[in-house]
Each structure stands twice: as structure tokens, then as C-alpha cells.
Amino acid sequence: MAARESGPIRVGVIEDHPLYRYAVANVLSEARDIELGPVAESVAAFASNQEPAGCVVVLDLKLRGVTDSQAVQEVVRMGHKVLVVSAHAGQDEVLGAISAGARGYLSKDADGDDILHAIREIAAGNSYVSPTLASFLLDSTRPRAGVKSVLSDRERQVLSLVAAGERDADIAEAMSISVRTVRSYLDRIRDKTGRRRRPELTRLAIEEGMA
Known part of the structure; x- marks a missing residue:
């Protein structure tokens, strides 16, 4: 996918596992249509960079300090679009993150191409949840009487x-x-x-x- 007319997609990373953080940052830095923003191990560390609103942020859920859906909310309040990439991809985690404002959700078994595809969809104003996890959202829309x-x-x-x-x-x-x-x-x-x-x-x- 070519870079947008408005310029490359600015993407930040919040991930507390050093090896995975490096791997994601490396995937992003090699994509021609992506500009790598702040890479941090916590929401507080990311916030200290004072990144202008509008960034797509690849966010882990289980972090030091602010964590889970609260971490999503904090990053959304900064004006960014959140893509959760987490080893925890159960129904509760997916629905909690989406309800907190995440635009997308992938499990950590997603490869680099999956992450880039999700980022591009989110940057274009869409949402993206992997097909496996999307079933959770479909289940959540089924009414339960009473x-x-x-x-x-x-x-x-x-x-x-x-x-x-x-x-x-x-x-x-x-x-x-x-x-x-x-x-x-x-x-x-x-x-x-x-x-x-x-x-x-x-x-x-x-x-x-x-x-």
C-alpha cells in the first residue's frame, strides 16, 4: 500500500517486553508508508514524549502502571488511535478494549504483515479486528432477554x-x-x-x- 497523500502514517508503540517492542519497531521502521514515532514501555513514558494527536499507537494491554482498558482510555484521551496487540486475547479483553475506544485488536501471534494491514485500516478511519477475534464482537451483539x-x-x-x-x-x-x-x-x-x-x-x- 502506498503512502497517503497527506504523508506517512505516524505510529507509536507502547510495549513493556523489550524483545517484542524491538521487533514491532523494526517492522514499522521498514515500511515505506510509516513513520516511527515514540517507542515506550509504559503509557506514562509514551505521554512524556508529548506526541501530537493523530498517531496510531500499537498498545500492549498488560503494562506497568496504567494497564488494560484504562491504558486504552488514556491513549485515546491523548487523541491517538489505538491498535491493541496483546498475548491476552480472550473475549473479555477484546470487548473491554473495544469499549474503551480501541480501533483494532490483534493477538500476538499476528505477523508483521497483519500488524501493518491493521495500522493502515485504522489510519484510513476504519476499524480492524482479526477474523478469529471478530466472533467475540458478533456474539456480544446478540440480545439476552430479561x-x-x-x-x-x-x-x-x-x-x-x-x-x-x-x-x-x-x-x-x-x-x-x-x-x-x-x-x-x-x-x-x-x-x-x-x-x-x-x-x-x-x-x-x-x-x-x-x-
Whole structure:
């Protein structure tokens, strides 16, 4: 694929494994239509470079400091488009990252061509998820009857804030209730829905149109 008329695609990397970080940076530096941006081991280290908004960032999920969907949110807030490339590619991780704003998701068994293809799609304004992982997104759109009806208005509000990535303290402040009350609502939601972990609750909110 030739470089865009507006110039090469600026791409950064956030990856804490030195060997994989080097390998990805090497693949990017050899592509004619890509300009390699900051290469960092954490979100904080990447942010210190003050990269102008608009970069495509290849992001691992399991990092030091800010991690998982929160890492995605932080990079998106900087104005960048996120492509997650992670060894953790279960349904919860994929849905959590996409709901946090990632434009694409690949597992680490993807080769260099897969990563370049995904970057080019994202830079062009599209999204890209590998065919294997795309089935998770299709499953998440299938409605499950009865969940909304068993949750109270306040429980639905708590669930939507969880899906937005808010912490318990932030939810408490937004709803003018105590953190203890927030956790009580979360316990009720878990008991009613059978979803225990936060990524599972985020997925539930997506399924029910509450995210």
C-alpha cells in the first residue's frame, strides 16, 4: 500500500517486553508508508514524549502502571488511535478494549504483515479486528432477554458508568452516593446477572445498549 497523500502514517508503540517492542519497531521502521514515532514501555513514558494527536499507537494491554482498558482510555484521551496487540486475547479483553475506544485488536501471534494491514485500516478511519477475534464482537451483539428488566434504574446507571471506565469513587461522586453504596449496587448487579469481573460487566452493558 502506498503512502497517503497527506504523508506517512505516524505510529507509536507502547510495549513493556523489550524483545517484542524491538521487533514491532523494526517492522514499522521498514515500511515505506510509516513513520516511527515514540517507542515506550509504559503509557506514562509514551505521554512524556508529548506526541501530537493523530498517531496510531500499537498498545500492549498488560503494562506497568496504567494497564488494560484504562491504558486504552488514556491513549485515546491523548487523541491517538489505538491498535491493541496483546498475548491476552480472550473475549473479555477484546470487548473491554473495544469499549474503551480501541480501533483494532490483534493477538500476538499476528505477523508483521497483519500488524501493518491493521495500522493502515485504522489510519484510513476504519476499524480492524482479526477474523478469529471478530466472533467475540458478533456474539456480544446478540440480545439476552430479561437483564434490563431485572436491574433497577440505579443499578443500570451504575452499570453504564462501569462500562465508561469509571472507578467506584468516580461513580459515587457522579451519583452523589457513598463508595460503599456503589459496591452494594455492584454486588446486586453481579448476583442478578452472573457477571463477576469488570470486563464482563462492560460487555453486559454493551449487549444491553447501556454503554
